[in-house]
Amino acid sequence: MAIALGVDIGGTKISAAMVRNGQIVKKIEEPFRREQVIEDLAKAIKSLDPQQESESVGIACAGLIDSERGVITFAGNLGFENFPLRDLLAPQINREISLTNDASAAGWGEFRHGAGKSFSHMALLAVGTGIGGALILNRSLILGAHGLGAELGHLNVPGASERCPCGLTGCVEAVASGRAMEARAKESGFAGTQELADAARAGQPEASALFDQMGWAIGAISGRLANVLDLEVIVIGGGFGSTFELWERGALRGLQENIVVPDLRTIPHFTRARLGNDAGVIGVADFAYGRV
Numbered sequence: 001m002a003i004a005l006g007v008d009i010g011g012t013k014i015s016a017a018m019v020r021n022g023q024i025v026k027k028i029e030e031p032f033r034r035e036q037v038i039e040d041l042a043k044a045i046k047s048l049d050p051q052q053e054s055e056s057v058g059i060a061c062a063g064l065i066d067s068e069r070g071v072i073t074f075a076g077n078l079g080f081e082n083f084p085l086r087d088l089l090a091p092q093i094n095r096e097i098s099l100t101n102d103a104s105a106a107g108w109g110e111f112r113h114g115a116g117k118s119f120s121h122m123a124l125l126a127v128g129t130g131i132g133g134a135l136i137l138n139r140s141l142i143l144g145a146h147g148l149g150a151e152l153g154h155l156n157v158p159g160a161s162e163r164c165p166c167g168l169t170g171c172v173e174a175v176a177s178g179r180a181m182e183a184r185a186k187e188s189g190f191a192g193t194q195e196l197a198d199a200a201r202a203g204q205p206e207a208s209a210l211f212d213q214m215g216w217a218i219g220a221i222s223g224r225l226a227n228v229l230d231l232e233v234i235v236i237g238g239g240f241g242s243t244f245e246l247w248e249r250g251a252l253r254g255l256q257e258n259i260v261v262p263d264l265r266t267i268p269h270f271t272r273a274r275l276g277n278d279a280g281v282i283g284v285a286d287f288a289y290g291r292v
Helices: 034-048 085-093 102-113 172-176 178-187 193-201 205-229 239-258 276-289
Strands: 004-009 013-020 023-031 056-061 064-066 071-075 080-083 096-101 122-127 131-137 233-237 269-272
Touching: 004 034, 004 102, 004 276, 013 034, 013 276, 023 034, 023 276, 034 085, 056 085, 056 102, 056 276, 064 096, 071 085, 085 096, 096 102, 096 276, 102 122, 102 131, 102 233, 102 276, 122 205, 122 239, 131 172, 172 178, 172 205, 178 193, 178 205, 178 239, 193 205, 193 239, 205 233, 205 239, 233 239, 239 269
Parallel strands: 004 056, 056 096, 122 233, 233 269
Antiparallel strands: 004 013, 013 023, 064 071, 071 080, 122 131
């Protein structure tokens, strides 16, 4: 496979990597600066690939992405709204540009080169500050009619009443994301999620119960998702996904309690993501190479 170039725009940094066969050959990182993001992207790409070994680049970014037009429709945390990234960047780097959502890129990376490699039907739940998602069905990435598919963080948790920043009530992101757990931790007298996690690992009942509730919420939406899509595996990624061992039992219970005829079907299982923070750049490099 030829070398490919992938870029991941995050809240604090821009990561860019040259990728061959799912392996990073060279990687650089630059601070994310909204005011000069085009200049910083061009600098990172040219610095990484000065000889233009790759004629195209895949770029992943959080938020609502119009892949067809190469526009970041909305990314509130990054300060983008109807931002024509492809049209602004292309003249500066003289390359074809593919733009997609960061969770979709990470999901594709895990499917092609990580935890989902052995499966044809998988979901990624990226549990971080919020909750992102990706869906691969019949070995194809599902983006939807307008590139807005797989907003799994906004699936409704049965019985939940928490208000989500998106405006809906009961979204799993409002119940079980890192941001939601930070709020719950402080409401319960903990300094934050780190202290909460330390207490749960030490067997503190209240801390363990909060993680169990988190897990049940993620398991519940996973079960209902599997009812519709008949998934084989649900990959858990994202920064806060590193606490999976604290809420795994709750997630398994939520899955069992929300899946149709669990005794008569193959139930999808949870597994941890394998590519870590590199999943996005590895996955989006496939977009540049036209492998999606």
